[in-house]
Amino acid sequence: MSLKGKAYIAGAFEHPTRKAPDKSVAQLHAECAAGALADAGLTKDDVDGYFCAGDAPGMGPLSMVDYMNLKVRHVDATDVGGSSYLMLVSHAAEAIAAGRCNVALITLAGRPRSEGQATGTAARAGNPAQPDMMFEYPYSPTVVNMYAMCAQRHMYEFGTTSEQLAWIKVAASTHAQYNPHAMLRDVVTVEDVVNSPMVSTPLHRLDCCVISDGGGALLVVKPEIAKALKRPLVKVIGNGESPKGQMGGMVDLTYSGARYSGKMAFDEAGVKPTDMKYASIYDSFTITVLMQLEDLGFAEKGQGGKFVQDGNLISGVGKLPFNTDGGGLCNNHPANRGGITKVIEAVRQLRGEAHPKVQVPNCNLALAHGTGGSLGTRHGSATLIMERE
Amino acid sequence: MAEQRKISFIGAPDTNPEVKPYWDACNESRLTLRKCGGCGKVHYYPRGICPFCFSTDGNWINASGKGKIYSFSVMERASPPFTMAYVTLEEGVTMMTNIIDTDFSKIKIGQDVKVVFLDSDTGQKVPMFTPV
Ligand SMILES: [Zn+2]
Numbered sequence: 001m002s003l004k005g006k007a008y009i010a011g012a013f014e015h016p017t018r019k020a021p022d023k024s025v026a027q028l029h030a031e032c033a034a035g036a037l038a039d040a041g042l043t044k045d046d047v048d049g050y051f052c053a054g055d056a057p058g059m060g061p062l063s064m065v066d067y068m069n070l071k072v073r074h075v076d077a078t079d080v081g082g083s084s085y086l087m088l089v090s091h092a093a094e095a096i097a098a099g100r101c102n103v104a105l106i107t108l109a110g111r112p113r114s115e116g117q118a119t120g121t122a123a124r125a126g127n128p129a130q131p132d133m134m135f136e137y138p139y140s141p142t143v144v145n146m147y148a149m150c151a152q153r154h155m156y157e158f159g160t161t162s163e164q165l166a167w168i169k170v171a172a173s174t175h176a177q178y179n180p181h182a183m184l185r186d187v188v189t190v191e192d193v194v195n196s197p198m199v200s201t202p203l204h205r206l207d208c209c210v211i212s213d214g215g216g217a218l219l220v221v222k223p224e225i226a227k228a229l230k231r232p233l234v235k236v237i238g239n240g241e242s243p244k245g246q247m248g249g250m251v252d253l254t255y256s257g258a259r260y261s262g263k264m265a266f267d268e269a270g271v272k273p274t275d276m277k278y279a280s281i282y283d284s285f286t287i288t289v290l291m292q293l294e295d296l297g298f299a300e301k302g303q304g305g306k307f308v309q310d311g312n313l314i315s316g317v318g319k320l321p322f323n324t325d326g327g328g329l330c331n332n333h334p335a336n337r338g339g340i341t342k343v344i345e346a347v348r349q350l351r352g353e354a355h356p357k358v359q360v361p362n363c364n365l366a367l368a369h370g371t372g373g374s375l376g377t378r379h380g381s382a383t384l385i386m387e388r389e
Numbered sequence: 390m391a392e393q394r395k396i397s398f399i400g401a402p403d404t405n406p407e408v409k410p411y412w413d414a415c416n417e418s419r420l421t422l423r424k425c426g427g428c429g430k431v432h433y434y435p436r437g438i439c440p441f442c443f444s445t446d447g448n449w450i451n452a453s454g455k456g457k458i459y460s461f462s463v464m465e466r467a468s469p470p471f472t473m474a475y476v477t478l479e480e481g482v483t484m485m486t487n488i489i490d491t492d493f494s495k496i497k498i499g500q501d502v503k504v505v506f507l508d509s510d511t512g513q514k515v516p517m518f519t520p521v
Contacts (some may be wrong), residue, residue: 121466128400134408135434137399138515139487140464145473148462156460156498200473201463248440249433249482251475253460376475377485 007093008226011040011219012347020213021114028109036217049074049101053084055335074101080380081372085339087382090239092220109215110335120144146376148200151287153253164305165286166193171313176326178355184330207286209328216340232351238269238385245378257381258295265383273297278349280342280368283327315358324358339370350388392469398509420452433482454504
């Protein structure tokens with residue numbers, strides 16, 4: 001069954017906070033939920049499906065449904081890291097198409113900044129029962145050194161340069177200057193990026209995303225409900241998801257699961273990359289963006305560096321305006337999971353509600369893509385294509 | 390030569406029969422791999438069931454301990470810095486590891502490396518690689 005047009009995104013809310021030492025994680029989730037409901041013109045009592053991922057405290061949907069006192073008939077807690085919230089939009093569309101719910105609420109929130117997490121630079125000790133743990137933890141894998149190995153291999157195979165990667169940050173910072181909530185609003189240059197301190201070769205500090213508190217929420221609803229509301233209509237027309245791992249030791253760091261999830265989403269939507277007026281591309285690191293652009297088909301494999309340079313991702317300048325909120329690189333990466341903000345900015349663009357300085361004229365087709373987990377080991381990929389009706 | 394960071398080990402090979410032979414062999418300074426009796430392929434990390442054909446008919450084989458660097462990253466932000474890597478072994482599989490006992494600024498993809506074994510905090514020896 002195709003999910004094309006089976007669900008609409010009727011509400012989207014990004015919490016304005018970037019540092020929330022005085023709030024609980026559950027409280028942030030609920031504030032995001034309230035924000036999305038107000039945005040859509042719906043109430044808490046309209047929600048009959050609840051969707052969350054690993055950032056939800058306690059026992060995921062059980063704890064959060066109880067905290068918010070929701071009366072729902074469908075829950076889903078698929079956790080694939082930062083890509084979860086794009087996948088949850090698709091799962092909400094599936095549930096709506098199957099008649100399991102009509103108004104699906106998705107929330108994300110976290111406080112890694114207030115809690116002082118060394119998000120990218122400390123090895124995370126997981127459950128010893130995780131089958132890869134003994135074979136990886138002794139080597140001190142961190143988020144940044146895993147993505148850095150992807151960048152190193154990309155440079156080796158395709159001649160990609162640090163300057164090309166830097167253009168991704170330059171584009172994000174050019175957009176972030178117009179976002180009053182963005183953590184980093186200073187426009188940076190290629191030189192600023194390549195001269196910033198090296199974290200893990202070849203990735204510099206400015207190749208890495210911010211660490212922020214905050215969250216976001218989305219409301220995915222059935223078509224009849226979307227059409228009865230007063231908001232512009234944002235229809236979900238393409239969905240794709242794919243996990244990718246080490247393939248039994250046949251490790252290949254040159255591509256991501258976006259190769260599969262992107263194709264699924266484009267095939268379902270019946271459109272192609274060049275049709276996209278805007279793209280939200282997961283930007284945990286600059287290399288994440290470059291690989292996804294290739295795997296989604298915006299650039300040929302190995303040509304991502306040439307594609308992103310000279311401002312090609314800057315709204316009003318280049319061919320593919322991306323992350324016009326400033327993205328994870330400059331604006332927000334709440335709970336270390338940037339998937340929901342990718343969808344939210346795409347919704348703003350499709351509604352014509354992005355900042356006027358970065359709004360894409362007549363933005364009627366947009367893509368949002370997420371990569372969650374670790375690009376260098378195991379990651380989830382999720383692609384959404386949305387259309388303004 | 391860089392200072393060697395402390396190696397932390399997680400898990401208990403003694404109570405995990407699926408991978409205990411691998412870790413016991415490391416303690417004898419031998420690198421072993423799992424080869425499937427069904428499809429004949431070698432895989433990594435070792436499993437009791439083949440990730441290519443789901444056969445449970447696997448055997449432990451001795452690896453040559455030689456390989457080439459597939460990718461790496463010098464974690465300069467860490468103290469002391471260290472080099473994360475994927476090494477492709479002669480047997481065809483690629484494993485996560487560290488590159489040690491060398492000038493990190495001279496490490497290259499494609500470089501020939503060989504296995505060495507280092508003590509972790511639990512006393513369990515862990516395979517790492519150094520340039521040939
Ligand atoms: Zn087999």
